[in-house]
Amino acid sequence: MNRPMQHALSALLAACVAASSAVRAAERPNLLIIIADDLGYGDVSCYGAKAVQTPAIDRLAREGVRFTSGYCSASTCTPTRFSLLTGTYAFRRKGTGIAPPNGPAIIQPGTETLPAILKRAGYATAAIGKWHLGLGDPAPDWNGELRPGPLDIGFDHCFLLPTTNDRVPQTFVEDRRVKNLDPGDPLWVGDTKPSDDHPTGLTHRDTLKMDWSHGHNQTIHNGISRIGFYTGGTKARFRDEDLADTWVRESNRWIEANKDRPFFLYFASQDIHVPRIAHERFQGRTTLGPRGDCIVQFDWCVGEMTKTLDRLGLAEKTLVVVCSDNGPVLDDGYQDGAVEKLGDHRPAGPFRGGKYGVWEGGTRTPFITRWKGRIAPAVSDAIVCTVDFAASFAALTGQTPAADGCLDSLNVLDALLGKPGAKGRDHLLQQDNGSGNFGLRAGEWKLVRLDRRWRPQSRMYRDDWPLPAARHTLYKLTDDPGERTDLSAAHPEVLERLTAQLERLIQDGRSRPAGAP
Numbered sequence: 001m002n003r004p005m006q007h008a009l010s011a012l013l014a015a016c017v018a019a020s021s022a023v024r025a026a027e028r029p030n031l032l033i034i035i036a037d038d039l040g041y042g043d044v045s046c047y048g049a050k051a052v053q054t055p056a057i058d059r060l061a062r063e064g065v066r067f068t069s070g071y072c073s074a075s076t077c078t079p080t081r082f083s084l085l086t087g088t089y090a091f092r093r094k095g096t097g098i099a100p101p102n103g104p105a106i107i108q109p110g111t112e113t114l115p116a117i118l119k120r121a122g123y124a125t126a127a128i129g130k131w132h133l134g135l136g137d138p139a140p141d142w143n144g145e146l147r148p149g150p151l152d153i154g155f156d157h158c159f160l161l162p163t164t165n166d167r168v169p170q171t172f173v174e175d176r177r178v179k180n181l182d183p184g185d186p187l188w189v190g191d192t193k194p195s196d197d198h199p200t201g202l203t204h205r206d207t208l209k210m211d212w213s214h215g216h217n218q219t220i221h222n223g224i225s226r227i228g229f230y231t232g233g234t235k236a237r238f239r240d241e242d243l244a245d246t247w248v249r250e251s252n253r254w255i256e257a258n259k260d261r262p263f264f265l266y267f268a269s270q271d272i273h274v275p276r277i278a279h280e281r282f283q284g285r286t287t288l289g290p291r292g293d294c295i296v297q298f299d300w301c302v303g304e305m306t307k308t309l310d311r312l313g314l315a316e317k318t319l320v321v322v323c324s325d326n327g328p329v330l331d332d333g334y335q336d337g338a339v340e341k342l343g344d345h346r347p348a349g350p351f352r353g354g355k356y357g358v359w360e361g362g363t364r365t366p367f368i369t370r371w372k373g374r375i376a377p378a379v380s381d382a383i384v385c386t387v388d389f390a391a392s393f394a395a396l397t398g399q400t401p402a403a404d405g406c407l408d409s410l411n412v413l414d415a416l417l418g419k420p421g422a423k424g425r426d427h428l429l430q431q432d433n434g435s436g437n438f439g440l441r442a443g444e445w446k447l448v449r450l451d452r453r454w455r456p457q458s459r460m461y462r463d464d465w466p467l468p469a470a471r472h473t474l475y476k477l478t479d480d481p482g483e484r485t486d487l488s489a490a491h492p493e494v495l496e497r498l499t500a501q502l503e504r505l506i507q508d509g510r511s512r513p514a515g516a517p
């Protein structure tokens with residue numbers, strides 16, 4: 001073969017390789033995870049709510065898979081988010097409980113993460129919304145670079161509420177810096193009162209637009225007292241009423257800029273976490289008070305993101321997930337009428353418990369996947385969990401999680417895509433904020449291990465059923481979704497098997513088999 005011919009051939013070959021990987025890349029869907037905060041299984045209409053309608057979420061459920069055994073991995077925010085992004089159960093790592101205002105970055109750079117995996121697959125990656133996984137080391141430098149942070153664990157871009165809306169400061173973080181921070185008005189954040197005359201929810205309680213019920217009585221911003229103290233950063237502060245609009249605006253901007261390449265957007269709404277302050281246009285939209293307003297607002301966000309995908313012609317190129325970070329709570333520290341206006345609405349649906357606990361209500365949440373044209377609409381009882389996104393989306397994008405990472409993430413892609421017969425997980429460990437209490441769901445069975453005898457305060461949610469006396473108790477969820485009847489005595493062999501399985505899961509340090517894809 002002569003030289004020019006060789007050149008022509010190798011050019012042709014290169015073009016073919018480029019074209020085929022471009023085709024493969026084009027088949028990789030964008031990934032949009034929309035995660036709500038404190039939204040319960042029974043809080044949306046496609047899961048049975050009557051007092052509030054959620055047409056946008058219901059539409060996704062109609063067009064995709066609605067899971068009846070979809071879970072987050074923990075019943076508070078920080079551990080669920082840690083597990084979602086790392087694919088490792090949070091109880092395996094110290095310091096993964098609810099993060100304080102000045103908490104350091106919990107996910108260390110170098111850790112295998114979902115965004116890092118997707119970045120390797122060529123995705124553009126962004127986190128927009130609530131973070132609550134700490135920033136900086138050993139503490140956030142609010143006036144300088146907030147490093148490490150999301151950009152050091154696989155995200156290309158972030159636009160964040162750094163902690164929670166009830167924890168200071170009420171400022172956005174964009175990439176590595178507090179947005180709109182005036183250097184002449186530095187931001188100070190701390191856990192002691194900065195001066196005797198610093199107004200707080202205790203000293204200026206009569207000025208509050210939403211009163212607190214427990215905790216939440218420190219620095220006041222926007223007429224609401226919070227957890228923690230801060231001063232400065234006046235121009236950088238947001239209005240709670242504008243958070244949802246901000247997430248949607250920033251997400252639209254970022255999706256538009258990245259629409260021509262595969263992208264992964266982690267859209268983390270603060271709705272329906274306290275203080276529940278929806279935009280004025282959503283206030284009073286249900287009989288449930290601010291808690292209902294925020295459900296409507298969250299649904300609006302889901303609808304806006306769906307519209308964006310439609311408008312950009314991306315609905316058939318995008319796998320959307322809607323889920324929640326933990327189960328529901330009514331009074332979580334503010335007097336917003338959630339208890340008084342509840343009526344017969346059941347935030348956890350048929351399940352027992354809610355936020356902070358290991359009963360099903362703590363972690364079984366709304367969970368929907370939609371990929372138009374690729375997922376056949378279905379209702380699925382496969383067990384899937386937010387901890388599984390890492391291994392499942394690695395499989396979807398032709399990646400393998402690092403052997404020493406994503407220790408509990410299982411590839412349940414077939415279940416997430418609604419493939420008939422896909423079983424999902426055969427077991428799932430459920431944790432609370434890290435007290436040592438655990439749930440173990442295995443098929444129709446649920447083992448509960450209570451090391452800390454915790455009960456919700458009466459205004460958090462109703463759980464009138466007595467706590468079991470034994471450390472381990474056993475429930476058959478198919479007959480008893482409310483986990484009322486302990487079947488340990490009737491099925492000692494199941495109790496023994498699951499107790500041993502739970503101990504192994506804890507001791508082994510991982511549950512994704514080494515070498516598993």
Ligand code: NG6
Nearest residue numbers: 076077078098164214215216332333
């Ligand atoms: C608790 C707060 C609660 C909420 C929770 C974290 C008090 C009395 N309670 O400590 O209001 O902020 O932490 O919620 O302060 S989470 O959904 O972000 O995990």
Ligand code: CA
Nearest residue numbers: 037038077325
């Ligand atoms: Ca939460």
